[in-house]
Amino acid sequence: MVHRKAGALAIMAALLMSSSAIAQEKRILKYNADYDPIPLAAMEALIADFEAANPDIDVQLNNFDHEGYKTAIRNFLTADSPDLANWYAGNRMAPFVAAGQFMDVTDVWDANGLNEALGSAAASMTIDGKKWGVPYTYYQWGIYFNKDAYAAAGVEVPGPEGVDWATFVSNCEKFKAAGIDCLTTGTKALWPGAGIFDYMSLRTNGYEWHMDLTAGKIAWTDESVKKVFTELAKVQPYVTANHAAIDWQDAAALLVQGKAANYVMGNFAVGVFKEGGMTNDNLGFMAFPEITPGIPRSEDAPTDTIHIPSGATNVEDAKKFLAFVASADAQTKLNAAIGQLPTNKNSTVAADDPFITAGFKMLSEAHALAQFFDRDAPAEMAKAGMEGIQQFLVQPDQLDAILERLEQVRGQVYK
């Protein structure tokens, strides 16, 4: 018996030693992320490529539930920091940067020529003149439309270049006559309404004005804000009536069924439209119409990013990983798998997907890219703003009260 015990101990010891030997060979890189199944598979493939190129590094991906991650990140950054963490660009990362939770990675950008290659996303990754992470994907917003609904209402189907604002509004009257919602949305979760507002704002007063508004430099009671809502009021009567009670997927169903004609959405919705039975033949995409002539065209393109937390232990390898994720080849492969757009301008996109190619062209020719209302504005302002937009879409006569309340919130948020 004694011998057997000693033998078992020896085996245990040998096992322990061999496993620690493996650990010494490979340096561990802990990565916390919040991928849905399809992006998760794509990122695992990217990690496999990275490990093949760097055999001495072992990336340990710890995937969280998408919604739970937003709470979890605040805990693990302070308590048990990984070496890499997913987050978003723009004002969304500002609280973490201000609290010193993210590491300055300007050197990764400089050393790998990213300032040029990731030029379109550079501004949204910069705070205080430094870069705080690396973007790996984004997607375009625009108007998705049902060509069958256009045909049913006897309205001419817009071409790839889209229509002008006056035509869009007059089309809405024809849709109304045919009993079809001209513009659909589902604002139960608030943010889909903000997409419509973003475009009204970007097209009426331009990107720089929109950024000033979300940065709190323009009073909500200002005449220029009212101009935006005046334009929004033109389509307000044609928006799906009960949008405040439905989710964006429910509104997508209305578009699929031909009960609605147009939908201001992000490209991620294409998957839902196609699951509902739409094809490249009857699903159309166009940029949001120009409203004020002569304003350079800017777009919403929310960017997903990877950061190094300040508490990271393996910083050197984390920076290697960021450089790899930023590279043109890695982004081409990753985004082909998830059906989104690479942020690296030297990447290529699938030519057989009309929405991806249209989006890539649209964003690369854009004057500037906004992140999205709830990423450009600070959290509290975003919440109040989106509620105000939702209320305006239901009760347009309350505009003055809405703007006054938003102005009050502005006074509290930006000190």
Next chain:
Amino acid sequence: MSAYWKANQRRLAPWLFLAPGLIMFAVYVIAPIFQSMWISFYDWDGLGEAKWIGTANYAELAGDPNMVTSFKNNIIWLALYMLSVPAGLLIAIFLNQTVRGIRLYKSLFFFPFVISQVVVGLIFSWFYAPGFGLLYKVIEFFTGTGVAILADPDLVTYGIIAAGLWPQIAYVMILYLTGLNNVAPDQVEAARLDGAKGWRMLWYVILPQLRPATFIAVVVTVIGALRSFDLVSIMTSGGPFGSSRVLSYYMYETALSEYGYRMGYGAAIAVVLFGIMMVFISGFIWKMWRDETER
């Protein structure tokens, strides 16, 4: 030591038995109450440095239109939730008879209380849903245009309360059913000999005997109305544009939701809610204490 123990054993033993519970209660209930009060004097995002701002959070609360909406909704909740007490009593009296299969009927009436509030919220959201909801379709059939209750800022709170009443009535009913089991049959018999029936029998003979059940029913209904959170969260997330918010949901929104993380402000709302609850709870405790000392 052992001499002291021998002398005071009877005095100490209850405290020793109570100690585990008391310690848990102090650490997980009493201490957090004071911590919340403490945080409510700070401006803190949960990550960075907390900044002492004195009573500024409370000053902001006083002028916050969202707070007014939440407070108003809480009062509506409190008032309408009270309907579950007479409604539960009515059903309990109706079910308190001996017919074949009454146990089955009782358990069917009790069913809404067994299913989770989240499921209740989902069922009612579909019931109200524009386009395919049953209620929407019925209203559309009779009036020509459907009403999306959860998208209408004036109706939404009532819609949620209706969903909340469904399980709450079942709960009150079960409290009264057990109470009715304890109604003394000789007193009912005596009253009947004296010619009491109908309302007079209910009011003068049955209800006084149901007082303990009524007390518990009112307590759980008041507390249930004040902590209404799950239904609001599931059915509307406080929308449309914040018109169905209640205090507990507004607290969650400001402190813990995606667009929140104003810990100090959220804590200040929690303190106000705690104050309101304390008014009711101390009233209840005072009544219980009075009843016990009178006996």
